[in-house]
Amino acid sequence: MNREFTIALVGNPNCGKTSLFNIMTGSRQHVGNWPGVTVERKEGIAKYNGRNIKVIDLPGTYSFSASSEDELIAVRYILQDKPDVVVNVIDSGNIERNLYLALQLLEMNSQVVLVLNMFDEAEKKHIKIDQAKLAKLLGAPVVATIATRNYGIQELLATALKQEKQHREPLKLDYGTPANQVIAEIAKELEETGLATAQDSRLLAVKLLENDQFARDYVQLEKFPALQETVKRASQKIRTEAGFDPEIYLADKRYEFISMLVRECVQREATQSQDLTERLDKVLTHKWLGIPLFFIIMFLIYQITMGFGNDFLGSYVENAFALLGEYISGLMANSPELLRSFVIDAVIGGVGSVLVFVPLMFTMYFLISFLEDSGYMARAAYLMDRLMSAVGLHGKTAVAMIVGSGCNVAGIMSTRTLDSKKDRMIGILISPFISCSARLPVYALFAGVFFGGKKVGIFPASGLVIFSLYLLGIIIAVTAGKLLSKTVFKQEKSYFIMELPPYRIPTLKSLLIHMWEKTESFVKKAGTIIFGIVALIWALSIFPVGVTPGSVESILGKLGTILAPIFSPAGFGTWESAVALIVGVGAKEAIVATFGMVYGTGEEMLSNVLGQYFTPLSAYAFMVMTLLYSPCAATIGIIKKETNSLKWAFFSVAYSLVIGWGMAVLVYQLGTFLGL
């Protein structure tokens, strides 16, 4: 047996599982994907006495059944891949609810170690847990840990290793008379038909009785009519004798058992003092202060991301790439023109256009991870839900929209925390309308040229123009959300049932790890797509051989000429605008550079010539188009990945093209009519 000893971490969300994983594996970890789905698979190596132990961090789940993609992965992994030890991480301060998952895990035959994590928090809350008694009553070892202080980790690893090749009797919960009998019957039939072994038959029997979809699929119930009949009869029996659906009845029994465990093993001292969470909530979710504070926090995040991340750090990267380009250009002075152009414009320019955003992402993800780990993100959803639900959206969608104003890709990724498919799909589909930082250079150019120096009242007109575009993005996103929830996703239900975890001070280490992970995956996934598109655009701009790159004779120029008439009703029906918009699908910030190329002025002199091609009105229409038309390539890629469907990615492109074009035309025609 050369297989690595594997332990799987499983636990409720907010139980400190990821901190535990980080402390166990340190830098020896990597993020991959579970086959076929988009949920990240985190695994790493822990070391104990020189032995390598593989640790898998399973997605957080409240129960051992499969109602969301995350939960399905955890359940499937434990049942099918059979890790050597399942480590159930329990938030000690919240032990009662956390035990619900533990009971279900213990009903299986696999080796289970219970970890009472954040033991210090429980102590602070004056909660005393009798570990020995708990271990005895549950028939599994119990270890106390404090991940943030590296306490108990060695003991946990030692305990896990000790379980190797041991046999543990599955926990036989007493479900009461009608149920115990029918569970035994179903289990027996499962074993007789060879669908289950003596070890997991009881768990599967309970799950079948609960009508759990995963269990039904796992044993392929529809292929066994006799078994199906037994399960049906058993359910009926419980329904008549206990008066409830088996699902409710069995859950009640589990919670009864948990109440007994808590009575026996947990002592709570009543305290009058308010804890930190209560005091913070008094301010942060205050009736009058809560929402203004939310907007102030969001504004600060935006300012720090743009000011520090983009302008300050980003400029270093930009300059570095400019220098690199010059340097390589000098080195390749004698190389063929085509090769030089490819390396400088496509490779360095293309990679640079992605990497310029890395400091922005680092900064934003650091701050967002802080909000998430500290517990504030849950409050943000709680604060905004009433406003959002008024237009058919979910509180958590507000969080996604704010994250999306930095980068739409990040906004879409943050919709993962939404439970219902309806809320998640709508969140994904409306995120591209939120004005992201990549659109800002385009606004800055046009607003500066056409509205600079003018004032409306006391406000500078260019500032108002840019503000109006942000507002328009939000209005279109909210309207689209409302329409989608009333039409395409009319049948799907939405609900808001969410834990508000205690506030915690995140550790710098975990913030840095999250920041790195998320940025790394952005660079990898978005980088390949953006690079591909930039290379393609470059190719289109230099062929056929012999034309001036980016001129009207190039393939790109010809494509622009064909498409230009479409944009005439919006006031910018020139081949140059069309080309800029095509390139903008690759990355919106590339629009400015493209104008510099096709007008032959470079970016610096652009402002001098734009006046010849645009009026203030058509410039505004063009900005509206830039805001709304098609998500950028990276965003299209992430939509496909997150929805797991090319169809939805295509839908997103198509409907935003229609909306963008329609709004640009509307602005231009209305403005012309009003004589602007």
Next chain:
Amino acid sequence: MDTANNKSGNKYLSLDKVPMNANGRIVNINMDHLMRKKLTDMGLVRGTEFTVKGQAPLGDPIKINLRGYDLAIRKNDAKQILVEQI
């Protein structure tokens, strides 16, 4: 769901109507499969005791404390949960 009194003299009402800082016990959950399962997983079942701890600034969702942790739930969802005030 009418407001009525049960045999122990406690008042029956829906969860969204329970006043601030009052304690209650879950009597019946009248929801579809998916939502009820979510609540079950979160520890809210028949017989669970809770305290209403607060509400979001615009009055919705509400925050209740049960089994030692805080849970936020929309009033519209809470309407379908019958409780007795204790």
